[in-house]
Amino acid sequence: MWSVANVNTIKYECHHQVFWITLSRVEKRNAFHPVLLDELLQALQMAIDLSEVQAICLQAEGDFFSAGADLDTMKNMAQANWEDNVANAKQLADLLLAWHNCPKPTLCVVQGNAYGGALGLIAASDYVIADEQAQLCFTEVRLGLIPAVISPYILETIGMKATKKLFISAQNFSAQEALHYQLFDEIMPAYELEARSEIILSQWTQLPKEAVQIIKPWLFEIKDAPIDDRLSLKTAEKLAKTRTTPTAQQLLKAFLNSKMKG
Numbered sequence: 001m002w003s004v005a006n007v008n009t010i011k012y013e014c015h016h017q018v019f020w021i022t023l024s025r026v027e028k029r030n031a032f033h034p035v036l037l038d039e040l041l042q043a044l045q046m047a048i049d050l051s052e053v054q055a056i057c058l059q060a061e062g063d064f065f066s067a068g069a070d071l072d073t074m075k076n077m078a079q080a081n082w083e084d085n086v087a088n089a090k091q092l093a094d095l096l097l098a099w100h101n102c103p104k105p106t107l108c109v110v111q112g113n114a115y116g117g118a119l120g121l122i123a124a125s126d127y128v129i130a131d132e133q134a135q136l137c138f139t140e141v142r143l144g145l146i147p148a149v150i151s152p153y154i155l156e157t158i159g160m161k162a163t164k165k166l167f168i169s170a171q172n173f174s175a176q177e178a179l180h181y182q183l184f185d186e187i188m189p190a191y192e193l194e195a196r197s198e199i200i201l202s203q204w205t206q207l208p209k210e211a212v213q214i215i216k217p218w219l220f221e222i223k224d225a226p227i228d229d230r231l232s233l234k235t236a237e238k239l240a241k242t243r244t245t246p247t248a249q250q251l252l253k254a255f256l257n258s259k260m261k262g
Contacts, residue, residue, distance in 0.1 A: 009036035010024055010039045010043060016201075016205065018201045020059065021047070021056065022059050023059070028067070030066040031068065037091045055205055057106075059197075065134070067116070067118070068114075069117055089148075096120050096149065103217055105212060106124075106126045109193050110122060110129070111193055112134060119147075122184075126216075128186075129187070130175050130184045130193075132188055135173070140167075154167075157182060
């Protein structure tokens, strides 16, 4: 039996090879209280460790996906010492890094508005579907802050020009604009999100997990490498190595046999 100790702010379950995590702090618009961040990281680690899990889906209850930073926590941190301030900020940083680097594919379902730090989780996801009525905003500048912790993931997803524009203006933007910026991959009426998420997750779980779960680590490994003879050899060696795995051998044999029979 698997569990997250003393769960208060999220819900989670595993079925059909998918680990579902639901933000469930509805009365606070799913704001990022330290307890929620801790529980979310624990649940993510559990999903990574469970061999039967092939995909992870993050969703939320209520009208908001997440309002971002928790107001009470922000108030407390304003009076905290340097060490406590850094430790608090690092909670979100650690969660985003783990979510971004998760070897299993991650789907984020945005059913409502998302502000501040919540956009970091969205940007760090592999695929995002959202309610077409959702509103988003990087609100930090309005409070004299900057969205420092989430900035690497926003930059990676939407690029420098759009990031500067949205960070500096602190203006609300629509789901349609988020689609344009590639922060969202698909938008639709809210009532279609559940069915669409099931389709995407079903497609992912039908693929051989051994191959799927080495794709992201491989891309992270080569993304900044110069395209030269060294990288060329490295890619050839990687393909040769994957060809020798039992799963690849079995699937290639079945594919070739079907072609010969056809």
